[in-house]
Amino acid sequence: MAATFNGVSNVVGMSLRNELRGTKQNVNDWFKYMQQGAEAVHSANKNVLVIMSGLSFDTDLSFLMPRPVHLSFTGKLVFELHWYSFSDGNSWSTNNSNDNCGQVLNRIRNNGGFLLNQGFPLFLSEIGIDERGGNVNDDRYFGCLTGWAAKNDVDWSLWALTGTYYLRLGVVGLNEYYGVLDSDWISVRNSSFLQKIYLLQSTLQGPGPRTDAYNLVFHPLTGLCLVCSLKDTAMLTLVTDQKIGLPCLGRVVRESRWQTISASRMHLALTTSKNNSLCLDVDATNNILANPCKCLSKDSSCQPMSQWFKIINATRPLESSKLYKQLENLSPRSDML
Secondary structure, eight states: OTTTTTTOTTOOEEESOSOOOSTTOOHHHHHHHHHHHHHHHHHHOSSSEEEEOOBTTTTBOGGGTTSOOOOSOOSOEEEEEEOOGGGGTTHHHHSOHHHHHHHHHHHHIIIIIHHHHTTOOEEEEEEOOOTTOOOHHHHHHHHHHHHHHHHHTOEEEESOOOSBOSEETTEETOBOTTOSBOTTSSSBSOHHHHHHTTGGGSOOSSSSSOOOOEEEEEETTTTEEEEEOSSOTTSEEEESSSBOOBOOOTHHHHTSOOEEETTTTOEEEEEOTTSOEEEEEEOTTOBEEEEEOOOOSSOSSOOOGGGOOEEEEEOSOOTTSHHHHHHHTSOTTTOOO
16 A cells, blocks of 8 residues: 555555553564564655554554654654543443543543653544534543644544444444534534634644744634724634634633633633633523633533633744734734633
8 A cells, every 4th residue: 555655645654553442452562563564664755754554443652652663764653542522431421521532531531642742743533423423422522632732733533524434333324413514525524623623723832833822712612712802802713714703701811810720721710809710601602701610520420621721832924824914913012811
């Protein structure tokens, strides 16, 4: 395969093995055969990226922390992880969302996220949710994961594009409810989902054209970012390419000291003069509010996602979007939250 696609410019990477699993998987065999496979692909195709997956359905690369890969080439090795809500069993629906988010992100960091600190690209090569909505596990998981993915500017791919299968599980035309396309293969199954992954499609960090560092405040539930209004700098607005949010609480938000709290580190909170805690929130029509903090711990039935934000330090200009043109007009000392 590597030789066949040598010189084909739109084939940029090759993954060596999909989702190793079962009782025979082990670390020593992984090193032996993955390194052999990587060298074979490189020998046949010097240009293509070599992508290595982990054990246990590609959720575990932790064994690379004490024992690195040794190859004859550099600069083209990528590691990949797969992560779904069911990668953590039923924990999203049975535990408090903030507590579970913190635990899951720790697991991701220990199982492969640490490779980012070692200078390797980490590719979330399978993520996704039931596009019909209404799945508690998926809704909580996706907000937590996309916040982490945006903050770390990791590359990713969705399972899946497909609307249906010709034949699967003995069923002709079986629906793929994780598919972005509907069963007609033309319509989008869930348009709000496309908005949720909007920011993830932009390069926020890394090599290439750079600008002065600025903060984006990402709201995973809506996929929108929070910036200061250009018309009234005492106000905050949710924006993408089209500004669809409304102003928030003005100077209460702008001039207060906000802190990240909860195990998820995704609540932005302040303490009022009356010693009450308020968290930044977004209502059903995308108004930005400061409400009592909710779901911080214990309660497994509570839904905190409207109060989940992730502050992202970005260094790459978003030149293709109207958002970038708005950012250019903000103070370099950051008029952003």
